[in-house]
Amino acid sequence: MEQEKWINSVINSTYGITKVMPDDLLFSKIENKIKEQNVVSNKWIWVAAASFAILFSLNFEVIFSESKKSNNDTEILASSICKSNQLY
Template sequence: MNMETKDNWIENILNSTEGITKVAPNDDLFLRIQNHIKENKVTPQTIWLVAASIMVLVLLNVTAIKSKMTSKPETAQTYMSVVVSENNQIYQ
């Protein structure tokens, strides 16, 4: 394809949209779409319910983390005393 043919092809493609008219949507369809959008709004009650649920989950997580941090971690000696006292064997 030579340069002149390529330029003509590009011009033909760019000019192909000339004379196309803009399509106007049906007024009834437009009103139905707007009504459908208005019907799907979230109510303030739903927003508050979601916010309260998130707060409950956050508080439960904070409580669980605090209780885990305040409990005494088991040491190796404590673990060994439990194992030895149950079956009097150090190795199983």
């Protein structure tokens, strides 16, 4: 019951509020700020995309070349250690 009274008093507190009128030049000020922002040229976007592509391909190549080397190294190591199947 008390909670409903409190909710109603909060809702009723907004009845006497008048709307605030914004400054007439506010919209033009906001538009000018948006126009002043720097725009990145397409040249730099392509440079960044090419850089990411090169880095991705280099990482891809390094990962797969390392996995091939490690498989061969482990096979050589395993064959050199274990000459027979005897456990003792």
